[in-house]
Amino acid sequence: MARPVTPLLWLLFSAGGTVAALLFPIHAFLFGLAFPLGWLEPPAHDALLGLLRQPLTRLYLLVFICLPLFHWAHRFRYTLYDGLQLKHLFGLVAALCYGTALVLSAVAAYVLWGVS
Amino acid sequence: MSAPSSYTLHHPKWFRHRVSVFWWLQKRSYTVFVLRELTSVFVALFAAFTLWQIRSAAAGEEAYAGLMARLGTPAFVVLNVVALAFLLFHSITWFNLAPKAMAVRLGGKRVPDLVIAGSNYVAWLVLSAAVAFILLAL
Numbered sequence: 001m002a003r004p005v006t007p008l009l010w011l012l013f014s015a016g017g018t019v020a021a022l023l024f025p026i027h028a029f030l031f032g033l034a035f036p037l038g039w040l041e042p043p044a045h046d047a048l049l050g051l052l053r054q055p056l057t058r059l060y061l062l063v064f065i066c067l068p069l070f071h072w073a074h075r076f077r078y079t080l081y082d083g084l085q086l087k088h089l090f091g092l093v094a095a096l097c098y099g100t101a102l103v104l105s106a107v108a109a110y111v112l113w114g115v116s
Numbered sequence: 117m118s119a120p121s122s123y124t125l126h127h128p129k130w131f132r133h134r135v136s137v138f139w140w141l142q143k144r145s146y147t148v149f150v151l152r153e154l155t156s157v158f159v160a161l162f163a164a165f166t167l168w169q170i171r172s173a174a175a176g177e178e179a180y181a182g183l184m185a186r187l188g189t190p191a192f193v194v195l196n197v198v199a200l201a202f203l204l205f206h207s208i209t210w211f212n213l214a215p216k217a218m219a220v221r222l223g224g225k226r227v228p229d230l231v232i233a234g235s236n237y238v239a240w241l242v243l244s245a246a247v248a249f250i251l252l253a254l
Contacts, residue, residue, distance in 0.1 A: 020159045
């Protein structure tokens with residue numbers, strides 16, 4: 001990794017960590033458990049789609065998906081270095097982590113753009 | 117020692133103990149540290165899960181109903197319970213570290229750690245309530 005990008009990667013890690021910390025638990029509770037298991041009345045499909053069509057919702061979801069992906073890429077990269085002692089694979093691990101985050105972010109932008 | 121030192125082409129290899137890949141299981145604080153770092157895996161999984169959900173919601177009512185039915189199966193319920201536990205662990209450790217990551221000064225005095233962590237928890241509560249309110253009012 002070239003030196004000048006390190007602060008940017010750290011910033012993405014930090015911003016993504018904050019987004020995930022603040023918003024992921026409630027989304028995971030509602031969409032992962034409460035709605036599928038019927039603890040709470042899930043929103044009707046057309047109402048959900050109506051919300052999804054709003055530009056502000058799509059912007060929210062883009063931030064919601066992309067920043068935490070870069071948080072993962074940064075943190076998981078160092079976990080692999082230390083936890084599995086993969087420091088010698090420095091370049092490969094970094095390329096795989098940030099590459100995955102980049103590709104999934106692009107897919108997210110594409111999907112959100114195409115909601116109609 | 118007056119003999120001139122001789123140089124070899126190769127760097128001498130120094131002795132190092134080989135550390136087990138499971139070094140982090142030997143001490144509780146190390147295990148907690150690695151588990152905290154591994155919360156990022158569930159963060160990425162949940163981001164991908166949300167993307168999948170958006171795709172099926174956009175694909176139509178049938179696709180969305182299919183996804184909801186699949187999420188009710190035991191395998192997904194277990195996965196989502198584990199994921200929620202890791203996500204909560206991430207939130208709590210993240211907010212507790214916030215005062216150490218940024219030292220905020222107001223009027224030349226450092227804002228106490230408890231105030232910074234506390235304001236993070238308040239923001240968490242307010243945002244969670246707002247998300248729940250929007251989704252439940254639909």
